[in-house]
Amino acid sequence: MLVKRIAIAGVILAASLPLLAQAEGNPEAGRGLIETCLGCHGIANYKNVYPTYPVPKICGQNAQYLVDALRAYANGDRGHNTMHAQAATLTDQEKQDIAAFFADPVYCYEGKK
C-alpha cells in the first residue's frame, strides 16, 4: 500500500515538473496589460467590481492555470465570447506575463501599480 502511494506520488511529481517549468511570465510586463481585465475581475482594492456578476477571482491563482485558461479561451477550447475576445488578441508571451502578474498576490492584491 505504502509502496503504491509512493509510486503514485512519484508519477504525479514527474508529470507536474514540466508544467511548473513552463510559466515564464514577467509580472512587470503583465502590469501594463491588465487594465481592462480589472474592470470585470473583482479584485480587492480595485474599484470596478460587479457584485452581481459572477466573474471568477483570478488574483492569486496558479500561473500555469491562468496561462492554460487564456490559451483555451483564445483557441476556442473553452467557450466564452467575452474572454475569447480578451484572450485572442494576446500573444503567448503576453498571456504568460499577465499570468505572472495575477499569480503573484503582491502585484494583484496590494494595488502595487
Ligand code: HEC
Ligand atoms: C467584460 C468582462 C471581462 C473582462 C474585461 C475580462 N474578463 Fe476574464 N472572465 C470574465 C468572465 C465572465 C469569466 C468566466 C467565463 C467562463 O465562464 O468561462 C472570465 C474568466 C477568466 C479566466 C478563467 C478563470 C477561471 O477561474 O477559470 C481568466 C484566467 C480570465 N478571465 C482572465 C482575464 C484576463 C487576463 C483579462 C484581461 C486581458 C480578462 N479576463 C478580462 C469576464 C471578463
